[in-house]
Amino acid sequence: MDVIEExxxxxxxxxxxxxxxxWRELDAGRGYPREFVRALTDAGFLATLIPxxxxxxxxxLMAAGVILEEIARSGGHPGAxxxxxxxxxxLLRHGSEAQKQAYLPQIADGRLRLQAxxxxxxxxxxxxxxxxxxxxxxxxRYVINGQKVWISRAEHSxxxxxxxxxxxxxxxxxxxxxxxxxxxxxxxxxxxxxxIRPIETMMNHHTTxxxxxxxxxxxxxxxxxxxxxxxxxxxxxxxxxILIAFECIGDAKxxxxxxxxxxxxxxxxxxxxxxxxxxxFPIARAYADMRAAELMTHEAARRFDTGEHCGxxxxxxxxxxSEVSWRAGDTCLQTHGGYGFAKAFDIERKLRETRLYQVAxxxxxxxxxxLGEHVLGLPRSF
Amino acid sequence: MKVLVPVKRVLDPYVxxxxxxxxxxxxxxxxxxxxxxxxxxxxxxxxxxKEQGVASEVVVVSAGPQQSQETLRTGLAMGxxxxxxxxxxxxxxxxxxxxxxxxxxxxxxxGLVLMGKQAVDGDNNQTGQMLAALLGWAQGTxxxxxxxxxxxxxxxxxxxxxxxxxxxxxxxxxxxxLRLCEPRYASLPNIMKAKKKPIDTHSPEDLGVDVTPRLQxxxxxxxxxxQAGIKVExxxxxxxxxxxxxxxx
Numbered sequence: 001m002d003v004i005e006e007x008x009x010x011x012x013x014x015x016x017x018x019x020x021x022x023w024r025e026l027d028a029g030r031g032y033p034r035e036f037v038r039a040l041t042d043a044g045f046l047a048t049l050i051p052x053x054x055x056x057x058x059x060x061l062m063a064a065g066v067i068l069e070e071i072a073r074s075g076g077h078p079g080a081x082x083x084x085x086x087x088x089x090x091l092l093r094h095g096s097e098a099q100k101q102a103y104l105p106q107i108a109d110g111r112l113r114l115q116a117x118x119x120x121x122x123x124x125x126x127x128x129x130x131x132x133x134x135x136x137x138x139x140x141r142y143v144i145n146g147q148k149v150w151i152s153r154a155e156h157s158x159x160x161x162x163x164x165x166x167x168x169x170x171x172x173x174x175x176x177x178x179x180x181x182x183x184x185x186x187x188x189x190x191x192x193x194x195x196i197r198p199i200e201t202m203m204n205h206h207t208t209x210x211x212x213x214x215x216x217x218x219x220x221x222x223x224x225x226x227x228x229x230x231x232x233x234x235x236x237x238x239x240x241x242i243l244i245a246f247e248c249i250g251d252a253k254x255x256x257x258x259x260x261x262x263x264x265x266x267x268x269x270x271x272x273x274x275x276x277x278x279x280x281f282p283i284a285r286a287y288a289d290m291r292a293a294e295l296m297t298h299e300a301a302r303r304f305d306t307g308e309h310c311g312x313x314x315x316x317x318x319x320x321x322s323e324v325s326w327r328a329g330d331t332c333l334q335t336h337g338g339y340g341f342a343k344a345f346d347i348e349r350k351l352r353e354t355r356l357y358q359v360a361x362x363x364x365x366x367x368x369x370x371l372g373e374h375v376l377g378l379p380r381s382f
Numbered sequence: 383m384k385v386l387v388p389v390k391r392v393l394d395p396y397v398x399x400x401x402x403x404x405x406x407x408x409x410x411x412x413x414x415x416x417x418x419x420x421x422x423x424x425x426x427x428x429x430x431x432k433e434q435g436v437a438s439e440v441v442v443v444s445a446g447p448q449q450s451q452e453t454l455r456t457g458l459a460m461g462x463x464x465x466x467x468x469x470x471x472x473x474x475x476x477x478x479x480x481x482x483x484x485x486x487x488x489x490x491x492x493g494l495v496l497m498g499k500q501a502v503d504g505d506n507n508q509t510g511q512m513l514a515a516l517l518g519w520a521q522g523t524x525x526x527x528x529x530x531x532x533x534x535x536x537x538x539x540x541x542x543x544x545x546x547x548x549x550x551x552x553x554x555x556x557x558x559x560l561r562l563c564e565p566r567y568a569s570l571p572n573i574m575k576a577k578k579k580p581i582d583t584h585s586p587e588d589l590g591v592d593v594t595p596r597l598q599x600x601x602x603x604x605x606x607x608x609q610a611g612i613k614v615e616x617x618x619x620x621x622x623x624x625x626x627x628x629x630x631x
Contacts, residue, residue: 002452006459006573009416013567044570057570 015074041110055108060305065246072250083115094224181229248321255332293320322357383493420498429461458576459568465581480512485589510557
């Protein structure tokens with residue numbers, strides 16, 4: 001049996017229990033999809049990537065991606081919970097056996113939520129090695145001071161994977177050294193040196209800023225070796241990009257399906273508007289572009305799952321998919337005319353949601369700079 | 383008690399059906415296929431009976447092209463214990479399927495056969511009744527409720543004009559209607575487990591059944607496009623039109 005198709009079918013069935021009205025109301029009230037995340041967790045879908053030995057299903061990115069794609073295609077917003085799938089990757093690859101035993105089974109069954117990842121700071125985004133948040137070792141503990149921003153879902157996560165400097169930048173030979181990864185228990189930290197403030201954004205994305213003021217964590221919170229954290233988080237980033245490409249493909253499919261249905265049904269001047277080339281061809285173009293981006297996404301996932309280099313493909317998949325979802329959304333809006341702007345049609349909401357992915361988790365220009373420099377061998381462009 | 387659930391692979395009910403250009407049938411090339419929705423309801427009910435401790439084992443069986451194995455896996459992912467596949471490329475008619483199922487019942491000796499009232503492809507609504515007749519078993523068709531107790535099943539049937547409650551002696555063939563229960567979605571661990579559940583394969587010849595078609599399809603056509611309706615001004619006008627134009631009263 002094709003497990004992937006079985007997964008797709010089952011997730012589609014699950015999503016049907018959470019119709020578009022559900023997401024629309026959450027969007028209006030800036031609510032978190034608790035019931036949806038609970039159903040997805042109970043059915044084991046958020047534990048797709050966790051090995052069977054730790055209570056998950058041990059499947060690859062292809063299966064995980066199809067789950068997120070199907071949520072997006074149904075009209076939902078997978079961004080509310082996608083990080084529960086992949087944030088644990090750093091822990092899985094670099095954590096101690098004791099950490100893995102302690103956390104992974106509970107992450108797999110949803111008792112623990114690890115879906116906040118603290119890297120970006122007000123003065124350091126893609127330029128990650130410039131982060132200033134510092135963890136100082138004092139009497140067998142780490143004392144953390146600093147600030148993070150755009151940390152999504154922190155209010156809906158029990159654990160935070162945090163990147164902090166443990167050696168000042170001017171004391172290391174290479175700027176990528178001296179960074180360390182910590183697993184911080186948000187529940188214990190809140191009020192004891194950690195403050196979280198939500199940031200309202202153009203879509204319902206639950207992002208926050210975090211302030212660390214002498215937050216003490218034990219030595220056990222360190223993941224892997226001190227000073228090697230930069231490398232640890234890098235290898236999680238391809239997975240994140242590939243999964244987000246899948247979400248964009250799902251968004252594009254949502255828009256193309258809606259546009260097609262409306263163009264077939266809406267009668268103007270005695271015929272369906274879809275018979276006009278000005279309406280029909282942009283939808284057909286969006287479909288062709290979506291399929292091309294989908295093939296790149298599948299290629300990236302296949303490479304990731306078989307352990308081949310996938311940096312270029314992961315980046316290209318995210319680039320192409322995030323652009324096609326936006327164009328398909330714009331076409332869908334145009335096809336619907338005035339109705340596209342009505343909240344009841346869900347198009348404007350999905351369009352706001354999918355726009356993020358040309359910026360996060362890495363912006364389009366940075367991907368182009370990567371391709372230019374590292375794939376084509378052009379001079380560094382920044 | 384063992385429960386046998388026949389399941390059929392059909393065109394996905396949400397896909398628009400296209401007739402082949404030569405009008406020999408429905409175009410199934412590249413079409414999305416799925417388990418017949420009434421079969422899904424039967425699987426769900428059987429799995430619930432197992433969860434309630436009433437059934438001991440749920441066996442799904444499917445006859446049709448080799449890909450019917452995927453349909454069996456769907457049933458296994460929902461919670462059935464094992465599968466029986468009867469592969470054939472012959473377009474099976476209800477009587478042939480009923481005979482194949484009888485042969486499987488003879489092998490498996492289930493206490494109950496739970497199945498869809500009909501498949502949404504042919505909409506024949508015959509296989510369950512034929513199977514009951516071939517077996518000489520009691521039957522309850524179009525059931526919307528079932529309770530098992532002391533070697534009998536109390537079933538509620540949806541009939542024209544209301545609900546009928548019957549006591550049916552076991553073993554029996556029960557065919558399920560839409561409102562019996564809501565099929566579940568399979569959890570990921572169950573999808574993974576389904577991969578390892580056994581599926582036995584028996585050809586129609588192994589089962590000693592001749593499945594040669596007895597009917598010949600002469601032509602398949604799309605139904606005529608529906609004409610737009612009209613609005614009438616009064617009841618008198620409506621009655622007049624029904625009488626003189628539609629000629630139905």
